[in-house]
Amino acid sequence: MSEIDLLLREYERFVALPWQSHVAGPERVWFAVYDPSQERRLRLRVPEFEIATTKAGHTWRFVDLTDAFAHWMEGHKYRQAYFQRPQLMTDAVLAGFKATVVEQIVTALTGPDVDANTVVAVGGLASLFGFVRASEVMEAVAPSIRGRLLVFFSGSYENKMYRLLDARDGWNYLAIPITAQAQR
Template sequence: MSSIDRLLSNYARQVRLPWSAHTSGKQRVWFAVYPPAEERRVRARLPQFEALTLEAHHGWTTIDLTDLLPKWISGHEYREGIFSEPEQFSANSELEDLAVERVRYGCMREDVDATSVVAIMGLATLFDFMRVSSLIERVEDCVRGRLLVLFPGEYAGNVYRFMDARDGFNYMAVPITSTESFITP
């Protein structure tokens, strides 16, 4: 069984577990953790994540952050300078603010309720421009059902490392990994 098949299997078990309505925002966040090299394979299998969610009688919404950086740069007044000297470029908090706005909007849509899964994909495109931990902390209060973060990185010892390169962060989210029979209720 491939690592993505195991991730899907572990996700299927997690999404079928009973959901408590009395959990904090932090506990409503699930991290589907996979090696960064598997990003394209996970994207290709996204319809299977959706199908498993619908089979478990939950709603599904996808928020794709892939185009956030290129759209932001293309509309930036100093884009020519950014392209001529990219080493001087810093997105500061502007990009993170846009990501937060997009995720909040997705979580607050009319068709999203306490039985829905909102999946965030495309985080790899934002590597080195923002911190995933900060994004999640800023949106956790608007999660009504569950927030599934497709996370290219690693999870070990309750620490998540984005793209296997940054210092890890300890977050209270539920990890779903591609480890054989790994599941945390």
């Protein structure tokens, strides 16, 4: 079985478990962790995660961040200057991008069709790499989670540390890991 087959099987088992209703936002986050080399295979299988979710009696909403930076940059007043001199894109400028990403996810999490029984899934998180820290985005959106937030996480989880794209720096987060290997 492929890594994505195993991850999907583990997700099917996990999403069918009873949900605790009185948990904090960060504990409502699930990271479906997979090797970055499996990104295209995972993307092809996202509809199967939706099927597993609805089969377990939950509703599904999907947010794709893949093009978030391109859309943000397209509307930016100084985009031409940033293309000519990328060093002008400071942390202060990128804070605006982070705010846009947070708003996109929060809008999905708080939509009128989202309730405590909804899985809001986020794809394309790796496209934020180098622009904003995924940990900061997760911390910002956690208070808005009504049901569960499933994050397709292209990276690794080891010793309670998450590493997006297997980057050198990782972070310890309360999210529940779903991996191709069953958690004991």
